[in-house]
Amino acid sequence: MGEIAINIKAVNQPGVLRDITELTAQCETNITYTHMFIEDKYHASLYMELEAVENVQKLMENIGKLEAVRSVEECPTLQDVYGKRIIIIGGGAQVAMVAQGAITEADRHNIRGEHISVDTIPLVGEEDLSEAVSAVGRLPRVGALVLAGSLMGGKITQAIKEIKKDHEVIVISLNMPGSVTKKADLVVTDPIQAGVMAVMAVADTAIFDIKKLGQKRF
DSSP states (O other): OOOEEEEEEEESOTTHHHHHHHHHHHTTOEEEEEEEEEOSSSEEEEEEEEESOSOHHHHHHHHHTSTTEEEEEEEOOHHHHTOEEEEEEEOHHHHHHHHHHHHHHHHHHHTTTOOEEEEEEEOOSHHHHHHHHHHHTTSTTEEEEEEESSOOOTHHHHHHHHHHHHSOOEEEEESOSSTHHHHOSEEESSHHHHHHHHHHHHOTTSOOOGGGOSOSBO
């Protein structure tokens, strides 16, 4: 069976996550992604994506028998709902323009069955920007990162080098001063076009491969 997802409501107490993961291990089920958050002082929610599940219903029943668990339900995976992610980081005005292009293009592909979502965060300052870029490596399903600003380099460039080394993330930069443009896969002057190209680069419904482009700067 392919990948499935379950959402678990449980009491907020130590050991609950351990008990649930022990059950999945006993079923020889692999956890491909999990996200846990506290809803309030007494309750927690645990979302899990699983593969190699032989009997989903039995696994859910076994988890539901745990004393701390209040409910278990199967749900669509985040990949099925939100799909690939475009992350846009930088100055507010530039981020807004890139997002306009990305959302418009994503709409065109999502109408045809694709699932592409767009996340934005307006930030300024080398420290905050470099931390945001580094955090992209800890986010699931990221297809492309767009850097939208007027000047980026230093720690931001180093953060780009690190995520490109460890993750298959396409990096697009607006045309700006600074060393960031030297590490980007594409450098685009028009922010709207940058957003459009980011979506095209990750969309399965687009015939577009940045590796085949004859140039890097547009």
